[in-house]
Amino acid sequence: MAPQTAPARQNLPPETSTLIGRERDLSDLLRLLGSNRMVTLCGVSGIGKTRMALRVAAQATASYPDGVWFAELADVATRQEVVARIAQAVGVSEESGRDLAETLVDALRARKLLLVLDGCDAVIGEVAAVGRALLDACPSVSLLLSSEDPSRVGGETIWRVPPLTLPQGGDEHSLDASEAVRLFAERSHGPGATVTPDQRATIADLCHQLDGVPLCLELVAAWARHHSLEEIADELAGHLPEPTTHGHSADRSKILDAVLEWSHSLLGKAERALLRRLAVFTTWDVELAERVCSDEELPEADILDAASGLVDRSLVTLTGEHQGRVRYRLPHAIHRFATARLTEAGEVEATRTRHREQMLRLSDEMGRVAVLGRPMPWSQRYDVWRRVAAEYDNVRRALHWSAERHDAEEGLRMCAGLHPFWVSERHTGEGVQWSDLFLGMDEATMPMRARVLARRAKMAWLRNDFRLAREAGEEALRLCRAADDGESVLLTLNLLALSDMRDGDNQSASVRLTEALKIARDGGDLWYESMSLGLQGALASRQDDYPGADMLYNTALLILRGMDHRWGVGLILIGNAIVAEEQRDLDVADRCYREALDIQRDIGVVPELARCLAGVGRIAHAQGATAQGYDYLSESLLLSQNTGQRTGVARALESIAQLAASDGFTEGAVRLSGAATGIRDGACLPRYPSPRPPREHTSVPSSGSQAAWWSQGYALGVDEAVAMALRIAEAGRVPRPRPSRPPTPDPPKDVLTRREHEIARHIGEGGSNREIATALFITQATVARHVANINRKTGFTSRKQIAAWINRDRADREEASGIP
Known part of the structure; x- marks a missing residue:
């Protein structure tokens, strides 16, 4: 559940098959992205927009130091869901009491990254609004969209995705140069397989009939593994629309519809039933499909074989594995086709009700x-x-x-x-x-x-x-x-x-x-x-x-x-x-923070993880591990910044200010304190949460250079404050003598109760909590509470200080009594 953040560089889904051709298109698109911040790949369903977007994004990672991030939007319905998908992709978390869109914009303001938004058709208006906000506020963020139609955002560059190139003649060179022929041959016969001249001629004819539309080619090629090319060509001839002028997108839409109808007609009864019922899912595994899609017509025992058949015919694709289960999805165009078939069959209500029942069971269990x-x-x-x-x-x-x-x-x-x-x-x-x-x-x-x-x-x-x-x-x-x-x-x-x-x-x-x-x-x-x-x-x-x-x-x-x-x-x-x-x-604080840190790293709740990192950093510095302290605090600061958590940023800035003050970086400490207060005030957060840095570095200075430093820090933006804190942390990692402090006077001797004096005396003699509990006939927990109380009253932080104080007191009394 932990979010992916910038160090991962990208979250692009793995390619499940090779990309054939498109070399020139990819090169042109990469150049286009280099000079345009918003590029939309447009074209009919099945033309290959998603595959091209993913390959371009994979090749562009070197140009975006803060990563390339992919968000699937084909199955979202609202602006809030669009924002949530993008935020999840880039690792931005929700802030308390703030709209996620505002947090997202602030978190990306200083980042140079590429957002790949796929399948925007159903929410193109919402995508346009969110995209416009990101482009206006985040000067180094670029967008790569895939949609059948443009978003109409000002500054958008539209790239019409062409079909795969078709053979220009029947000679061997022309066939080898055709992207459509190469794709069909590989999908039907396998990579590197030998194709006879007669087969190549039939393939070339099919590619022309399918007008080079990649999804059509893949669907037909999948059946070529089970039927002869001649049979397929004859069957398709009765399904495809009459030839018209090539290159007209409406014609390609009709070709895809015809191919889907043809492929659907060749499926068995169980496969057709499963395909239409799978339309209720976004993604799924076989176990979930068995529970939702089965009934008297389609027994649960038949689901696995039917699903395997759909995968074999390129109607269903694999998306990965989760908790040992392989997950699947329907490509966008096939999902629309299956949805229409579900409606025609009159099964929408029954199937969606079974689907909801499974989600109810899961939420109940949660x-x-x-x-x-x-x-x-x-x-x-x-x-x-x-x-x-x-x-x-x-x-x-x-x-x-x-x-x-x-x-x-x-x-x-x-x-x-x-x-x-x-x-x-x-x-x-x-x-x-x-x-x-x-x-x-x-x-x-x-x-x-x-x-x-x-x-x-x-x-x-x-x-x-x-x-x-x-x-x-x-x-x-x-x-x-x-x-x-x-x-x-x-x-x-x-x-x-x-x-x-x-x-x-x-x-x-x-x-x-x-x-x-x-x-x-x-x-x-x-x-x-x-x-x-x-x-x-x-x-x-x-x-x-x-x-x-x-x-x-x-x-x-x-x-x-x-x-x-x-x-x-x-x-x-x-x-x-x-x-x-x-x-x-x-010691107790360090133990608690570190154990909590281990838990939060596993679970991945960002605000709690950042809080633990900051706590471990403060304690490490207080215990003398200066470099380690700054390391943990820097990690906390960057985690909060990358995920858009202003409370975490302010807390880390205050903690670094505390360390910087104790290490003699007074100017930096005061500036960071002002910056933290400015962030808190801007977010309407309370000032100075406990534990707070020393007051002289957190309160507003009344006059002099410190007042100027504090005001300058207060005016800084989040990213500027973070950059300054990281510079101070880097300087603080270099060992340097701490400013001398006057010796702390011993607390008055009557500050402790009689029982606390007794326990302090045992500590001075080197007794452990168990030994003290045994000697005084009390529990170890009672001893621990008394020790904590002694520390609080005396201002000490360790048993060694208690022992030294009580032994000095004993020595003073012995000297005063004349005992040698």
Whole structure:
């Protein structure tokens, strides 16, 4: 699930067959792209637009240092889906409370890359609007489109894709020079196969009849592996339209239609049924096709053989493999043909209903497994996430089908199940759109409306719409209590507790979390028990009860580790790390950040991954690993910049400013602080989130050169600030003496309680937590909480400092008493 970002350079799908000819066209297109920022390949279906776009893109990678990125748009329906496909291709993630299109534009503003947008026909207007915005705001972004018709965007260069060249005579040289003949011969007889002169003559005649249209040639050539060329020529003669002037696109459309009808007529009954029913998919695997396409007419046992036959006849293509399953798709023109046949057969409703039922089952499983409050191998949970990711475009189709039919109950059921996926994958904008659409319908039952409303409130919180989160959360809590939906009650209580904490009402938050914890424990729901404990830990840290927070976080971790729920473990570890860092307990903070980092690298949730990288970098620097600290922070900064996360950029800038200040780079630290504040203000984000850099480098200087530096930093754009931070980080990697600091005076001797003094004395004697617990008849957890409290009160950051302080105190007392 991790997004591809710039280092991958390209995400072009693998070519499943060789490209024959087109050498001159490719050369001309490459030159055209070098001087034009938007090129559209136009032509009728089957003319080879996609293949040409992919080959041109593959050959152009050296010209685009930030990559060449492919987005398939043939099966999208809205502007939002167009933007989402492009963002997914380039690795841009949704920002909280911001339209994804704005995030996409900002993220690509300084990049030099090529976007390949394929199959734009059905959404050419939406593509034109998005493309215009990118061209206007991103001066180094280029677009390569494929569509039957131009987009009509100003500055667009249109390239009409020609058919393959036809033989100009019957001699051997003319036949060898013909791209159409070469393609037909290879597809029908195999690469390097020997073709007799008579066969070559028949092939040349077929190529003329098919007017050099690549898809027509491939479809006919596929049958030539099973029938003689003479038979095929005779059969086609009765199907193809009467010859007219070559080169007219309408004629080529009729030729393709005729070839598809002819090929369809040669299929067996099972193959014809499967082909038309496959039109309900975007992509699929055999198992999914068996569940959706089978009925009394087409038994499930016949699906595999029928699918193999369709692949053999070039009607179905392979797209790759996911989770050990080969996936397939219908080429654009064949998909349209199959859709028409499905309608003619009167099977649209039955097939799409079966398709939606499978997507409902998958979304139900997502909603159940993601927060299932009992032990379960993480691999099984994560497989469901990956399966939803693979089928997400099919899920979208099922949502559209439900919306068209006003099937509110089914639509809301999918919204409820998809909620964990939308949250973890940062698709909350789309989640909000679908949830609001179905909540606005009157047909759904109240329990399902209440369930989705609770999750809609959670997405409002994640999108920084805190007023709606509270209002919808209060209403959802009332409805979910009435519906006896315990899971949704727990979700809503935790959400409202967060709202209370944000508003400073810690008492109300405590009451809600206490109730949530009781409900979860009474019901044996380990997931929500751990989440409530984690929020209680956050509440305790807000009230400066750091030992209590540490205990609550550790209890939540114990539960989640027992469940083998790595996503939950990662979330709690980040909270625990933040609290430990605030206490200057560097060892615990480092351990928590690093374990969370390993989890987030596997799962790929960008904001959490960037936060962990920044945390590891700060701790590494504080522990003396200067170069490592800057390395981690630079990675966090670039990840946030590349994925369009301004919060992550601001956090990384603040952290680098903190390191730069401690390393003596005062001017750079102040500039970065101003830049971070400017980004936060521009994004309407809160300033100085904990843990914050030293105040003298984050607050606005009142006068002098620092005020000028800070103002200059504040005015920087995101990309300028990132570039400056990377320069400072590079300089900071070079070892240099840190500015001297005056010695820190020992804390007063009465700062600790009697029990804390006792534990400090054991630390001074070299005792471990286990040894101290045994000596004092207390638990190791109690010892750990006391040690954390000692550090907080004294300002120390390690056991060594405690030991040195307590031993100095003992030596002073012994000297004062005259003991030798």
